[in-house]
Amino acid sequence: MTKSKLIEMNNVGIVVENLDNAIKFFNEIGLELEGRMMVEGEWAGQVTGLGNQSVEVAMMVTPDGYSRLELSKFISPETISDHRTAPVNSLGYLRIMFRVDNLDELLLRLEKQGVEIVGEVVNYENIYKLCYIRGTEGLLVGLAEQIGGTSVTDILENK
Structure with a gap:
């Protein structure tokens, strides 16, 4: 059997309370709304382990078309915990980082x-x-503007 190879990172998911506000926020950063739909039923719950579920999902895409952010609002079952205001050194979700061209x-x-x-x-x-x-x-979000010719990738590859 041939060993499986990673093809791409498809998306990062974030659960939110207000999908419209989250879309507006990430749109302001520069992501575009690719689509919005309901995901419902037993089949979805079989994937997540939550049973019969109803979730409204919005898929946001970066300008280059390669990276996606899946925003989800759970209708049922209701969300059971909230990690959004945890500091950056908390276990689990840390933050999502975007490179921008004019940070100020x-x-x-x-x-x-x-x-x-x-x-x-x-x-x-x-x-x-x-x-x-x-x-x-x-939600904790990192923003970075490259101001020099060397990238972090270049630095890491030289170590």
């Missing part, structure tokens, strides 16, 4: 929506300008 301009737009910077905007070795923000529903 984006932060001005996001601050008008009530987004807060978690710490500070920092310059990482003249390679990236970075920050963490608390977005809609307190």
